[in-house]
Amino acid sequence: MKKVTSLKLNGKMWSVWVGELPRGTWGICYDTSHKIVLNVKLLKKKPQFIIDTAIHEALHAVFPFLTEFAVEQAGTEIARLLARLGVDLDVDALNRRVHEE
Numbered sequence: 001m002k003k004v005t006s007l008k009l010n011g012k013m014w015s016v017w018v019g020e021l022p023r024g025t026w027g028i029c030y031d032t033s034h035k036i037v038l039n040v041k042l043l044k045k046k047p048q049f050i051i052d053t054a055i056h057e058a059l060h061a062v063f064p065f066l067t068e069f070a071v072e073q074a075g076t077e078i079a080r081l082l083a084r085l086g087v088d089l090d091v092d093a094l095n096r097r098v099h100e101e
């Protein structure tokens with residue numbers, strides 16, 4: 001498990017980690033410890049899917065009262081909008097951060 005960044009979400013400091021998660025679980029948001037974990041297998045997926053998952057977990061962090069359906073829908077649609085605007089993710093750079101000593 002590797003910490004890749006930390007940031008303020010909804011007025012609280014959150015840490016973002018990349019590591020092993022159960023199969024089919026792309027991300028987890030731990031509301032009490034203010035920690036987001038992204039599945040390391042995401043690094044082999046398309047950038048838009050990684051962005052979708054990051055937005056999804058950030059939405060859980062900022063709006064813990066939202067339903068899974070709302071978060072799912074919003075994450076995917078915001079990721080699609082960003083892709084249309086040309087926003088991309090440097091997956092190689094993220095990979096280096098995850099695997100550096």
Ligand SMILES: [Zn+2]
Binds near residue numbers: 056060068071072
């Ligand atoms: Zn979710």
